[in-house]
Amino acid sequence: MDFFTRKRSASSAKERLQLVLVHDRTDLTPGQLESLKDDLLKAISQYIEIDPDAVRIELEKDGRSQRLVADIPLKSSSRHRAG
Amino acid sequence: MTAQVFTVTSGKGGVGKTTAVANLATALAMDGKRVVCIDGDIGLRNLDVVMGLENRIVYDIVDVIEGRCKLKQAMIRDKHYPEMYLIPAAQTRDKNAVSPSDMVRICNDLKPDADFIIIDSPAGIERGFRNAIAAADRVLVVTNPEVSAVRDADRVVGILEAEEKSNPALIINRLNPALVKNNDMLSAEDVLDLLGIRLIGIVPEDENVIIGSNRGTPIVTDAKSRAGMAFRNIARRLQGDDVPFMDLAPQSGLWNAIQRLAGRK
Numbered sequence: 001m002d003f004f005t006r007k008r009s010a011s012s013a014k015e016r017l018q019l020v021l022v023h024d025r026t027d028l029t030p031g032q033l034e035s036l037k038d039d040l041l042k043a044i045s046q047y048i049e050i051d052p053d054a055v056r057i058e059l060e061k062d063g064r065s066q067r068l069v070a071d072i073p074l075k076s077s078s079r080h081r082a083g
Numbered sequence: 084m085t086a087q088v089f090t091v092t093s094g095k096g097g098v099g100k101t102t103a104v105a106n107l108a109t110a111l112a113m114d115g116k117r118v119v120c121i122d123g124d125i126g127l128r129n130l131d132v133v134m135g136l137e138n139r140i141v142y143d144i145v146d147v148i149e150g151r152c153k154l155k156q157a158m159i160r161d162k163h164y165p166e167m168y169l170i171p172a173a174q175t176r177d178k179n180a181v182s183p184s185d186m187v188r189i190c191n192d193l194k195p196d197a198d199f200i201i202i203d204s205p206a207g208i209e210r211g212f213r214n215a216i217a218a219a220d221r222v223l224v225v226t227n228p229e230v231s232a233v234r235d236a237d238r239v240v241g242i243l244e245a246e247e248k249s250n251p252a253l254i255i256n257r258l259n260p261a262l263v264k265n266n267d268m269l270s271a272e273d274v275l276d277l278l279g280i281r282l283i284g285i286v287p288e289d290e291n292v293i294i295g296s297n298r299g300t301p302i303v304t305d306a307k308s309r310a311g312m313a314f315r316n317i318a319r320r321l322q323g324d325d326v327p328f329m330d331l332a333p334q335s336g337l338w339n340a341i342q343r344l345a346g347r348k
């Protein structure tokens with residue numbers, strides 16, 4: 001490990017805990033969250049065209065409660081094609 | 084007047100629950116309060132030695148529950164503070180010797196004659212933990228600024244929410260200001276931000292704590308100890324006083340030297 005460029009350990013402790021706590025609190029493993037995302041995308045794609053690579057679906061912490069936040073950009077041409 | 088019941092718990096073991104109970108109880112007794120401590124760690128009795136009362140034990144909490152003695156007979160009076168008592172845990176291996184309703188009944192019997200009842204919970208989230216929180220008016224969650232302790236504290240807070248024992252208060256114990264300054268330890272702000280509950284005190288790492296338990300004299304009785312000061316402040320907050328948080332910035336050697344020269348240390 002490069003002692004001088006290494007990230008200080010407190011920040012990695014905090015980042016890792018942030019993730020772990022969200023999964024502990026929702027009782028969802030990272031694997032389950034992935035398949036939830038896949039299912040969501042499949043369901044949405046049946047109606048509108050989306051760009052799977054631009055999708056962002058995350059569990060976020062807000063005080064002691066969690067929310068599932070999804071940012072799903074639509075393909076600009078989707079309305080014409082669907083119509 | 085009826086006593087308020089505080090339970091000290093943590094999830095993870097060894098973070099300082101028993102230390103906190105002994106010190107908070109002693110600090111409250113120093114403020115003239117009538118205090119009863121209950122050791123809820125059945126099978127791993129420890130509060131007695133930390134408080135220096137191990138030689139006075141005749142009966143324990145299981146003797147009370149099973150009717151071998153009266154509640155009064157199991158209450159051990161402190162050596163220095165006659166208004167402070169300890170009800171020791173039993174050393175039995177039977178984890179089911181105590182039930183949540185036993186704890187509620189014992190606390191109800193104690194309430195008219197005390198100002199504070201402080202219960203020391205065992206580590207974990209099993210039966211002993213359930214017993215310890217059953218009678219609590221308020222729960223104090225102890226953690227250390229360290230990943231596994233914070234994670235377990237979060238689990239406990241989640242269970243407390245589900246049990247509607249809401250509004251627990253957080254004690255961050257063994258904070259090392261020099262490590263925090265170096266960004267090699269989670270800061271109190273980090274821990275609060277992660278857990279999202281109310282803070283009631285930050286206790287620094289302090290070798291005097293161990294010296295205090297060696298002697299069976301909680302460190303709050305030492306006016307110079309930083310950890311003792313932190314526990315005295317928490318005890319005042321438990322009484323409803325608004326006490327500012329201590330400045331835990333690491334003291335440089337030079338600053339210490341000046342304070343010593345000025346006769347303040």
Ligand SMILES: Nc1ncnc2c1ncn2[C@@H]1O[C@H](COP(=O)(O)OP(=O)(O)OP(=O)(O)O)[C@@H](O)[C@H]1O
Pocket residue numbers: 093095096097098099100101102103124204205206256257258286287288289290292293296310
């Ligand atoms: N602020 C502190 N500074 C230094 N040492 C401390 C501090 N707080 C606690 N300790 C030490 O940490 C050890 C564990 O403390 P303690 O027995 O109170 O933890 P606990 O949570 O009750 O453990 P258990 O889960 O086994 O019941 C003891 O040796 C104690 O002296």
Ligand SMILES: [Mg+2]
Pocket residue numbers: 100101102124129203204205
């Ligand atoms: Mg203990």
